[in-house]
Amino acid sequence: MFACIHIPGFPVEAIVRVEPLLREQALAVLEGKPPLTRVVALNQKALQMGMQPGMTRLQTAPFAASGNSRSKTLLRPRSPEQETSAHAALLDAAHAFTPRVEDTAPGTLLLDLTGMGRLYGSPARMAHELASRTDAIGLKANVALAANPDAAMLAALGFDSITVIPAGKEAQRLGVLPLPVLLDGLGVLERKAERQPRITRIRPRENAKSAVASERQAATLRQQLLDTLERWGVRDCRTLALLPEHALASRLGETGTRLQRMARGTSLRTLVLSDPPSRFEEAMELECAVEDLESLSFILNRLLEQLCTRLEARALAAQELRLRLQRERRVAGEETMSVEESSRDDANAAIFERALRLPVAMREAKVFLKLLQLDLAAHPPGAPVIKVWITAEPAPPRSAQRGLFLPVIPEAERLEITLARVSSVVGERRLGIARVLDTHRRDSSMERFTAGEPRPDEGLTIPQNAELPLALRIFRPALPLQVTVVQGRPAIVCGGKRPCGLAGEILWSAGPWHSSGDWWTEQSTKLQAGAWDREEWDVAMGHGENVALYRIHRDKSSGKWFADASYD
Secondary structure (H helix, E strand, O other): OEEEEEOOOHHHHHHHHHOHHHHHOEEEEEEOOOOOOEEEEEOHHHHHOOOOOOOEOOOOOOOOOOOOHHHOEEEEEOOHHHHHHHHHHHHHHHHHHOOOEEEEEOOEEEEEOOOOHHHHOOHHHHHHHHHHHHHHOOOOOEEEEEOOHHHHHHHHHHOOOEEEOOOOOHHHHHOOOEHHHHHHHHHHHHHHHHOOOOOOOOOHHHHHHHHHHHHHHHHHHHHHHHHHHHHOOOOEHHHHHHOOHHHHHHHHHHHHHHHHHHHHOOOOOOOOEOOOOOOEEEEEEEEEEEOOHHHHHHHHHHHHHHHHHHHHHOOOEEEEEEEEEEEOOOOOOOOOOOHHHHHHHHHHOOEEEEEEEEEEEEOOHHHHHHHHHHHHHHOOOOOOEEEEEEEEEEEOOOOOOOOOOOOOOOOHHHHHHHHHHHHHHHOHHHOOEEEEOOOOOOOEEEEOOOOOOOOOOOOOOOOOOOOOOOOEEEEEEEEEEEEEEEOOEEEEEEEOOOOOOOOEEEEEEEEEEEEEEOOOOOOOOOOOOOOEEEEEEEEEEEEOOEEEEEEEEEEOOOOOEEEEEEEO
């Protein structure tokens, strides 16, 4: 038993998948550069209004004229990115049903269901299950089951909704199909054969020219074959199946015999199995540029839901999210632009990218949306957005068994959102875990905070006789001070902006400790500090019982004093 999943008007369905509200309206998809723009696909409502494939942009003007929204046809440009995402989602749904899948054509798949009846039941139940899985990814498909793959493909191309052809009834059920459906099925198989890799090497430009030429030649031969059969009085598959085989072969050659076998439902072939897609990406081209984050959030939510549906169908989760936004190119005014303004204008048209590294693998669309909203609020694109890509790095979903006597740790999803909110307030470089640097510099850097699973052998209590070390709270950046030195030691400090106040007489001091390093490095940057040469002191300041310990230092190169940290 074989099954075929066919998406009628696939370019239209790829657009409706990301904009479900367009399903209730007449929609036509255009392709080509003006003045060669033509209609390549349209939905049923556009067909009922009188539109036909191949119309030019000028011919579609009366249908797209302003008026009642229900009687108006929407025109959209073809989106290869959205079609690629929709076809990948269809492959995910098919591979989740059975591993034996042939990628026949964009929007058309063939499945080998041998032995799947034990898992899913009767052929009718398998057909309904395939249709429901296709609906879950936002695509309306025709599903057909038959004893051979070509019969299933013709049934999916010619009949709407779900079709199940019992074994031995192929010629009877396929006999009512018109000849254009049969020729469409033959064209799909021929194009698939042309897509198979060949040994001959062709230059890209020659390959493109040959593809266009072969497509035109195939369309011409198809029309000639259709005219010949109509002159013979053959207009459906039943009539073609009744013609004498030898006479048909002598007049139409191998193509005629192949068409007759397909019309009878007796053609047999082996499926060319494909691997499941390893790239999880959703894309959307916007009709109008989006400027504010709130409007962009609706688009991100839709793409993330589709992405999570694909991951769930493959029993996977996302370990990393990458967001790419294509910004609209801003048109300069009449005044002359400087070189800096020109370069800034080019930067606005570049691709804006952000990456979110998740602590654990997850597939919650709401969590992803909140993280992207917080990240874009802290790092806005800086220009209107006209195109969106979201890519997920797949990973196996996490599985953890928590012990009864281990402390409860926060959920990874809620913890990640909380950390993102705190980071948007205090800044990315001020949130995380202190990581000791491989240097003699008495400083540390911040790395990403993740809550790991506690180990059973970790001690949960502190021994009573243990000496607790002092905690050092580092001031970032260091606080400038004015220090009075008496006999080579700091005596009076004034300055400081902390609530505790770094001002007053020094009661006790220890030092100095001389330190220097990184003299071999270049000038300091935001990510790496430069050379240092300083003397450090530990001092005590305060009155009575309110005495606090601080670490201060003097930069030898400039002679200025700074407060580094305070001791707890």
